[in-house]
Amino acid sequence: MSNYWGLFETVAGRLAIPGERLIEVVETPPSFQLPLTPPGCRGVFPFRGQLAVALDSNCYGGKVGDSCGNLVVVCSSDSGMVGLPVRKVVRVTKLENLKFLPVTEGQVDKPDGWLGDIEFDGRNYATIELDRMLESLLRH
Amino acid sequence: MRVLFRVGNVGLSLPGDAVAGMYEVDRRELLQAGEEQPCGCVGLLDLASPVEVFDISSVLRIDRGFECSITVLVLDDAAGGWWGIMADRVEKIVAVSEAETWPVPLLWQLFQPVPFDRIEGFSGAMYASCDAARLSVLVRGM
Numbered sequence: 001m002s003n004y005w006g007l008f009e010t011v012a013g014r015l016a017i018p019g020e021r022l023i024e025v026v027e028t029p030p031s032f033q034l035p036l037t038p039p040g041c042r043g044v045f046p047f048r049g050q051l052a053v054a055l056d057s058n059c060y061g062g063k064v065g066d067s068c069g070n071l072v073v074v075c076s077s078d079s080g081m082v083g084l085p086v087r088k089v090v091r092v093t094k095l096e097n098l099k100f101l102p103v104t105e106g107q108v109d110k111p112d113g114w115l116g117d118i119e120f121d122g123r124n125y126a127t128i129e130l131d132r133m134l135e136s137l138l139r140h
Numbered sequence: 141m142r143v144l145f146r147v148g149n150v151g152l153s154l155p156g157d158a159v160a161g162m163y164e165v166d167r168r169e170l171l172q173a174g175e176e177q178p179c180g181c182v183g184l185l186d187l188a189s190p191v192e193v194f195d196i197s198s199v200l201r202i203d204r205g206f207e208c209s210i211t212v213l214v215l216d217d218a219a220g221g222w223w224g225i226m227a228d229r230v231e232k233i234v235a236v237s238e239a240e241t242w243p244v245p246l247l248w249q250l251f252q253p254v255p256f257d258r259i260e261g262f263s264g265a266m267y268a269s270c271d272a273a274r275l276s277v278l279v280r281g282m
Contacts, residue, residue: 032266035200038251051242
């Protein structure tokens, strides 16, 4: 379990990302489409001398074509840097300030890589395991 | 040299020495070869010997934006002949030294074999650097 978490609002709901994955939050950069773009990706954008993959909000429950918000959380993953679109940064906070709500039976319609929810300030944030989410893109 | 061209919203590049010629044509004027026309071939360009012209947008999963006016890039094939691909437009022919380059993102490489080996940046835009032989295999394998 990560010691600190980034909490975000997205077009598809609230999202928590483990702190060790977070690199930077930036205003949505222009992205460039490439051929054979995998499902769930919008394109690529240059970031710190490398290419980061711009993900679409449908990766974590949004609909294809949703407006994605004006911020991008750049994260590290086993597949390189990825940018997740968000609308608002709520907080980056220590685990001790959060209540982890594990997966319970009967919870459906959650995005791939979902590990359960984190409660903060009376609101639930879906925790996402990025690499599992990205793997699921390749299966679709 | 690199030839930078666009299919739909996607930027692609080819080495200059792979491109034997570029022809602006009205796609309605391409000759039709009837049943002998291979899959993906949109018609024949009437050169000294007819050149099969292919639409690469479906194999590269690009939203096509072709108008009637297109540019056909004529490429050398392995057998010493020519084949053509349809582009919305050719943007520039530039020196390689002007390029910023990046490797193809891992997510693309994991997804399926791709006919490009790097991403090139010119003047703030990005282009997938294609290999003509791999494009040919992909197109003819449809």
